Amino acid sequence: MINTRISLTLFLTILIGLGLIYTEATDADLSAGLSAVGNSLNATTLEFSNRDTANDAKSSLLFNTFGLIPNGFDIKAIRVKKDGHEYFKYHLSAQKTAGDDILCNELKLEVWHNRQSEYNGKLLDFNANSAIDDQNKDDWIFFVSLLNDDKNISVKFCEFDFEFKTYRNNPGENGGFSDRELLKSRITSGSW
Amino acid sequence: MTGDIIIIKSSPQYIKNDVVTFEDDQQRRVTHRIIDIQSDNIFITKGDANRSSDRENIAKNQILGKVTLVIPKLGYLVSFCKSLPGFLLFIIIPGVLIIASESIKIKQYV
Numbered sequence: 001m002i003n004t005r006i007s008l009t010l011f012l013t014i015l016i017g018l019g020l021i022y023t024e025a026t027d028a029d030l031s032a033g034l035s036a037v038g039n040s041l042n043a044t045t046l047e048f049s050n051r052d053t054a055n056d057a058k059s060s061l062l063f064n065t066f067g068l069i070p071n072g073f074d075i076k077a078i079r080v081k082k083d084g085h086e087y088f089k090y091h092l093s094a095q096k097t098a099g100d101d102i103l104c105n106e107l108k109l110e111v112w113h114n115r116q117s118e119y120n121g122k123l124l125d126f127n128a129n130s131a132i133d134d135q136n137k138d139d140w141i142f143f144v145s146l147l148n149d150d151k152n153i154s155v156k157f158c159e160f161d162f163e164f165k166t167y168r169n170n171p172g173e174n175g176g177f178s179d180r181e182l183l184k185s186r187i188t189s190g191s192w
Numbered sequence: 193m194t195g196d197i198i199i200i201k202s203s204p205q206y207i208k209n210d211v212v213t214f215e216d217d218q219q220r221r222v223t224h225r226i227i228d229i230q231s232d233n234i235f236i237t238k239g240d241a242n243r244s245s246d247r248e249n250i251a252k253n254q255i256l257g258k259v260t261l262v263i264p265k266l267g268y269l270v271s272f273c274k275s276l277p278g279f280l281l282f283i284i285i286p287g288v289l290i291i292a293s294e295s296i297k298i299k300q301y302v
Contacts, residue, residue, distance in 0.1 A: 007293060010286035017282025020273035023197065026213050026223040034244065 046166060046177040047084030048132065053077040053139065062162060062183040063144060067190035073145035078183065080130075080138040080164065087132055088179070090164050091171040092140075094126040100156035103189055106148040107158060112141040123160065129171055144187065157188040197266040198223060200257030206235065211259040214250050222246075223259065 052059045056079070065074045080090070096104045109126050111119040119126055123144065130138050142162075146153075162183040167173050200213045206226060213223045214237070224237040227245060233252045238245040272278040 007290060010290050013286045014283055014290075017273055017279075017286075020270045020282070021279070023267075023270045024221065025267075026198070026221040 044086050044177070045084035046086040046088055046179050047082075048088070048090075048164070048166070048179055048181065049081055049083050050164065050181055050183055051079045051081050053079045056081075060182070060184060062142065063185035063187055065144070065187045068144075068146050068187055069190040069192055070146055070149035072190075073143060074187070075141065075143050077139065077141045080132065080140070082132045082136045084179075086177055088166040088177075089129065089131040089168070089171075090166045092126075092128045092130065092165075093163050094123050095161050095163055096124055097159045097161055097184075099158040099160075099186075100153065102150075103146075103153040103156040103187075104158040104160065106146060106150070106153055107187065108145045108147055110143040110145070112143070114139050115141075146189065149192065151192070154189050155191050157186060159184070159186045161185070193264065195265050195267040197263040197270065198259045199261040199263075201260045202257040206252070206255060206258060212237070212255045213257055213259065214255045216246075216250065216254070217248055221256070 050059050051057065059078060062076045062078065063074055068074065082088070094109065104124060105122065107123040109119065109121065109123040110117075111126065111128065113128065113130065118128055118140075132138060162185070164181045164183070165171075166178045166180070168176055168178075198213070203210075206212055206229075208226055208229060211223060211225045212235075213221055216222055222237075224239045224246060226235050227238045228236040230236065230249065235250050235252070235255070236245050237250060269278075273282050
């Protein structure tokens with residue numbers, strides 16, 4: 001038999017137990033969130049063109065020279081013009097597309113960039129980097145000549161492109177906002 | 193803190209920095225602190241351990257009450273009490289002992 005004090009203790013235990021059982025839980029709801037405010041997304045354009053320096057007309061053909069003889073030369077000039085919104089850097093190079101390998105290798109190129117001498121050497125080795133800045137234009141003068149009088153390169157032709165390719169950080173990169181323009185040229189050697 | 197027991201009391205008015213228990217839109221009961229009051233009926237809450245405020249603002253009628261007493265660690269006893277060993281220890285065994293004792297008493301009187 002249980003005495004009164006123990007009975008009371010047992011009753012209290014049951015009461016406390018019932019109280020605890022009916023206690024309800026709340027969520028601590030641990031969470032973390034960060035808000036980045038004031039974001040904006042702007043779309044822009046990067047576009048440029050090659051223009052004739054005389055009349056500002058768009059140009060896709062540069063040299064179209066017939067009968068180039070030893071010690072002969074031809075001169076052309078173009079202006080790179082920003083047509084889009086974004087300023088850009090660009091890489092310029094000459095690449096053979098068709099024709100006689102020997103003639104193409106014998107063609108010499110002298111380049112003036114914004115009236116400063118930029119390059120003097122073999123046509124197909126030409127590489128240069130430039131940028132369109134606040135002035136929005138870039139002037140190039142190309143002076144092509146033939147010094148070799150080897151008869152093997154007479155009555156031959158050489159087709160090549162001047163490639164203008166934009167880049168953001170490195171001249172070799174691809175992707176992102178970019179534009180590429182080609183200026184085609186054809187030079188035919190004369191007979192001697 | 194996890195494991196604490198809180199006692200809440202309904203109040204006609206809640207102010208900034210009150211820790212309140214409320215039911216959110218998913219019917220979960222959450223205990224967080226009021227950090228801002230947009231109008232009389234809209235409260236912005238945040239857990240003290242959280243870096244950001246709660247996504248859902250709460251209305252006054254969602255608040256069950258504000259915390260008036262915190263008993264540290266007693267929640268673990270609640271969890272134990274709701275388990276089978278706890279239920280036996282707090283309810284069944286005392287109940288059986290009381291019934292057995294009272295039965296013996298009745299027999300003796302009879």
